[in-house]
Structure formats: C-alpha cells, structure tokens
Amino acid sequence: MKPLTPVAPGARLALGIAFFVVFVAGWSIATFGGFVSKTFLADPVSMLRSGWTLLASQGFGWDIGWTVWRVFGGFAIAALLALPLGVAMGAYKPVEAFFEPFVSFARYLPASAFIPLLILWAGIGEAQKLALIFIGSFFQLVLMIAVIVGNTRRDLVEAAYTLGVGDRGLIRRVLLPGAAPEIAEALRMVLGWAWTYVIVAELIGASTGIGHMITDSQALLATDQIIFGIIVIGVIGLISDVVFAWLNRRLYPWAQLGR
Amino acid sequence: MTPLLAVRGLTRTFTSRDGSATPALRATDLDVAENDFVTILGPSGCGKSTLLRIVAGLDRPSAGEVLLDGRRIESPGADRGMVFQSYTLFPWLTVLDNICFGLRERGAARAEQLAAANGFVAKVGLVGFEHHYPKQLSGGMQQRTAIARALANNPRILLMDEPFGALDHQTRELMQELLLGIWEAEKKTVLFVTHDIDEAVFMGSRVVVMSARPGRIKLDRAVPIAHPRHYSVKTSAQFSELKAELTEQVRVEVRAAQAEAAAAH
Numbered sequence: 001m002k003p004l005t006p007v008a009p010g011a012r013l014a015l016g017i018a019f020f021v022v023f024v025a026g027w028s029i030a031t032f033g034g035f036v037s038k039t040f041l042a043d044p045v046s047m048l049r050s051g052w053t054l055l056a057s058q059g060f061g062w063d064i065g066w067t068v069w070r071v072f073g074g075f076a077i078a079a080l081l082a083l084p085l086g087v088a089m090g091a092y093k094p095v096e097a098f099f100e101p102f103v104s105f106a107r108y109l110p111a112s113a114f115i116p117l118l119i120l121w122a123g124i125g126e127a128q129k130l131a132l133i134f135i136g137s138f139f140q141l142v143l144m145i146a147v148i149v150g151n152t153r154r155d156l157v158e159a160a161y162t163l164g165v166g167d168r169g170l171i172r173r174v175l176l177p178g179a180a181p182e183i184a185e186a187l188r189m190v191l192g193w194a195w196t197y198v199i200v201a202e203l204i205g206a207s208t209g210i211g212h213m214i215t216d217s218q219a220l221l222a223t224d225q226i227i228f229g230i231i232v233i234g235v236i237g238l239i240s241d242v243v244f245a246w247l248n249r250r251l252y253p254w255a256q257l258g259r
Numbered sequence: 260m261t262p263l264l265a266v267r268g269l270t271r272t273f274t275s276r277d278g279s280a281t282p283a284l285r286a287t288d289l290d291v292a293e294n295d296f297v298t299i300l301g302p303s304g305c306g307k308s309t310l311l312r313i314v315a316g317l318d319r320p321s322a323g324e325v326l327l328d329g330r331r332i333e334s335p336g337a338d339r340g341m342v343f344q345s346y347t348l349f350p351w352l353t354v355l356d357n358i359c360f361g362l363r364e365r366g367a368a369r370a371e372q373l374a375a376a377n378g379f380v381a382k383v384g385l386v387g388f389e390h391h392y393p394k395q396l397s398g399g400m401q402q403r404t405a406i407a408r409a410l411a412n413n414p415r416i417l418l419m420d421e422p423f424g425a426l427d428h429q430t431r432e433l434m435q436e437l438l439l440g441i442w443e444a445e446k447k448t449v450l451f452v453t454h455d456i457d458e459a460v461f462m463g464s465r466v467v468v469m470s471a472r473p474g475r476i477k478l479d480r481a482v483p484i485a486h487p488r489h490y491s492v493k494t495s496a497q498f499s500e501l502k503a504e505l506t507e508q509v510r511v512e513v514r515a516a517q518a519e520a521a522a523a524h
Contacts, residue, residue: 252351
C-alpha cells in the first residue's frame with residue numbers, strides 16, 4: 001500500500017463487501033458461540049427469521065413506508081425553504097449578516113429536545129414528525145448552502161460581469177449552476193442525518209414507523225426485531241445515498257472531471 | 260477625432276486595514292483609437308492590471324475617469340470584453356455554451372447564438388471540441404475559448420490581462436500569432452497588458468511603458484512594423500531595436516521598484 005494510490009474498482013467492491021462479511025462473522029461467533037446472552041443480542045439467523053415474520057404477518061412493510069414518507073416529506077419541506085434562503089444569504093452579504101447569527105445558533109439546538117414542545121404544539125400526528133425532521137435539517141442546510149454559494153469563484157463572477165450579466169443573471173447563470181453539484185452533495189449528507197431524526201421522532205409518541213416497532217420490541221425484549229429494524233434503516237439509508245450520488249453524477253457530469 | 264477609449268487623470272489608491280494608503284496608479288492618461296492594438300508593458304506590481312480592471316469596470320478609480328465613446332465608465336458591461344490570466348471559463352458549460360454566454364444574456368435566438376459561436380470556434384481553431392467541458396481542455400485551448408467568448412459578444416474594446424501568462428513558451432507564441440491574425444482580420448480594438456517585451460512589441464501597434472508603482476505612463480511608442488506580421492519579424496532589425504529600447508526602460512523601472520521595496524524594509 002502506498003498513500004493516496006487509487007484502488008481498482010473490482011478490488012474496491014470486494015474490500016467493501018469483505019468488511020460486511022467480517023462483521024457478520026464476528027456477530028455470529030459472539031452469538032452462536034454463546035459468548036453473549038440471547039436476551040442482549042440475537043443471532044443473525046433468528047434476526048432474519050423474525051424480520052421475515054415482521055414483514056410477512058405483522059405489516060412491517062407499512063411501517064417502513066410511513067418512515068420513508070416522513071423522512072422525505074420533512075426533508076423536502078426543509079430543502080425547499082432552505083434553498084432560497086441559503087442562496088440569498090450566500091449572494092447578498094446583508095441578508096447573511098441578518099440571518100447567519102441566528103441560524104448558527106439554531107443549528108446547535110438539539111432537534112430531539114424539541115419533541116416535548118412539538119407534541120404540545122402539534123400533537124403526536126404526522127405534523128410533529130415532519131416538524132422534527134424540518135428542525136433537524138433546515139438550519140444545517142441553510143448554512144451549508146450559504147457557504148457554498150458564497151464561495152463562488154470571484155474570477156468567474158468578474159468574467160460574467162464583463163460578458164454583460166446583471167445581478168439577477170449572475171445568480172441564475174453563475175452562482176446557481178456553479179454551486180449546484182455541491183448543494184446536491186450537501187442535500188445528500190443532510191438527508192442522512194434526517195434518518196436519525198425520524199427514528200427519534202418515532203420512538204416517542206408514534207403508532208406507526210420503524211422507530212415505533214423498535215420501541216414495541218424493547219418492551220418484549222425482542223432484540224432480533226430491534227436489530228432487524230436498525231438494519232432496515234441502514235439499508236434504506238444506503239440505497240437512498242447511492243441513488244442520490246448516482247443522480248448527482250448524472251446531473252453534473254462536469255463536476256466529476258479532473259477529480 | 261475623439262479616441263474610442265480615453266483614460267483621464269486616473270488615480271487608484273488602495274487602503275489597507277491599518278489605514279495606510281498604497282498608491283497603485285497616479286494621474287494616468289491614455290488614449291486608445293478605434294482599431295488600435297495597444298500593449299501596456301511594465302514591471303509586476305506597477306498597476307497595469309489595476310488600470311485594465313478600472314477600464315473593465317471591475318474596480319473603481321480614486322480619482323479621474325475613463326471614457327468609452329465619450330461616456331463615463333461606471334460599471335462592467337458587455338461593451339468591454341475581458342480575457343483574464345486565470346482560466347475563467349464556466350466549468351459547467353461546454354466550449355460552445357461558454358462562447359454563447361454573452362449572446363444568451365442579451366436574449367439572442369439560439370440559432371443566432373450557435374451561428375456566431377461556431378464561427379468563433381473555427382477562428383480560434385477549436386473545431387471538434389465544441390462539446391468539451393473546460394476541464395477537458397489544455398490551458399492554451401481554454402484561453403482560446405476565453406478569447407472566442409469575449410469576441411462573440413462583439414465588444415467595442417477587448418481587454419486582455421496577461422492572457423498568455425500561464426502558458427508555456429511555445430503555446431504562448433502560437434497564441435500570439437493566433438490573436439494577431441484575428442485582430443488583423445477583424446480590426447478589433449485591443450488593450451493588452453503584459454510584462455513580456457517580445458509579446459508587447461510583436462502584438463502591439465503601440466507599446467506603452469508604465470513606471471514602477473505608483474504607475475503612470477512614461478513612454479508611448481508606435482511599433483514601426485507593418486501588418487500582417489509573420490513571426491519571423493521577431494528577428495528583424497526594427498524589432499530588435501525597439502526591444503532594446505524597451506528593455507532598457509523597463510529595467511530602470513524594475514530597479515526602481517526593487518529599490519523602493521528594499522527601502523520599505
């Protein structure tokens with residue numbers, strides 16, 4: 001191995017899969033070998049079996065659907081509102097000076113600590129879940145987008161001015177297209193965080209969703225179900241991440257050049 | 260006849276954070292006639308780029324004014340095209356769309372944009388690269404695209420800030436011939452900043468030498484070499500004679516700049 005030397009795509013995939021194999025092997029040894037009590041950690045096979053039962057006869061597919069909807073719903077609302085505000089902050093420094101201190105402050109407010117308040121304000125319905133995901137992602141997104149837009153190369157801005165663009169043209173034809181791939185990457189990252197918030201939202205005061213199944217299973221000491229739920233979240237998160245990354249590459253081929 | 264571009268008493272002083280003032284340009288006057296190719300020569304840091312940026316409208320003068328067609332320049336505009344030393348093509352646009360950028364901003368029909376852009380693609384020798392992104396091009400090709408992008412906008416004057424400064428020597432000479440050929444064919448007005456004396460003499464119909472900081476114009480020479488110029492003129496007696504004089508003049512200024520820098524320490 002030499003530092004920073006690239007690895008062949010086939011070897012990369014093999015190595016990535018190898019770790020999953022090692023992980024499951026370690027887990028199997030710990031559980032089948034009797035090193036860990038079944039009460040604390042279920043083995044992989046009973047995890048899969050109870051996962052199948054959950055899906056086939058307990059309507060867990062329905063729960064997954066609810067959770068996915070909440071994540072994408074809350075995230076979409078946050079992204080739709082964060083985009084114009086973030087771009088405005090990045091492009092116009094007085095706007096940034098007005099909002100930036102508050103957004104920086106709000107960004108550090110722990111979203112999960114809002115749950116009691118949100119239940120008070122919005123009840124335990126969907127609004128509360130969406131609101132939590134919104135709080136968790138909106139402020140992060142605004143700041144990231146503002147920084148990305150604000151970092152637009154100044155020489156490109158000057159070149160555009162000498163080609164006759166006005167301020168609106170500059171935003172539409174230089175700031176936005178230049179920032180688009182990085183904004184897409186920021187959205188991809190924050191979507192990952194939204195997955196953690198949704199589970200927290202469902203752990204408290206929910207009657208559907210993956211998080212709700214996990215809380216129910218806790219009462220039954222069903223660690224196999226809990227682990228299955230966690231793995232489902234991981235798999236969905238991974239799939240959405242891969243799709244998002246693929247979409248970004250397709251939409252912004254120029255940003256991939258020279259990497 | 261009034262000049263196309265008139266620089267009148269232009270002064271630019273930069274104020275640093277601690278309040279100390281650094282004069283970059285001092286009471287500079289310069290006239291550029293229509294279809295002229297004026298090269299501005301000077302030691303680095305003499306304010307020649309500052310002069311060009313003020314003409315482009317990207318910087319504001321502390322005193323004095325710049326007139327284009329008799330109108331005072333307040334901000335950047337499509338009537339003054341600029342080619343920068345750094346590579347400033349929009350990385351998300353192909354060569355063709357980079358060249359179309361200004362025309363599209365003006366609301367020209369797509370067919371009209373493409374006709375103009377394809378014409379300039381041919382003039383700068385990039386046929387076959389229309390659909391490449393800037394990162395897929397060499398430095399020389401990127402600068403050729405940047406020249407095409409500025410020219411496609413049909414500016415009154417083309418401002419060039421050491422456009423070939425980042426290129427290797429051979430590419431640079433080819434680019435000089437290419438640009439000179441375009442200028443001879445299109446009769447554009449060009450204001451070209453460089454610190455390369457060969458380049459200034461070969462390209463310019465007039466060479467203007469700036470003094471060390473704070474810059475002002477200390478010498479203004481017509482280049483007595485007929486057009487069209489072949490690269491072999493670089494070895495002619497007229498060329499060498501003018502080059503020798505300019506070398507001497509620039510050398511004095513570089514010395515002065517160094518002496519001032521040493522005194523400041």
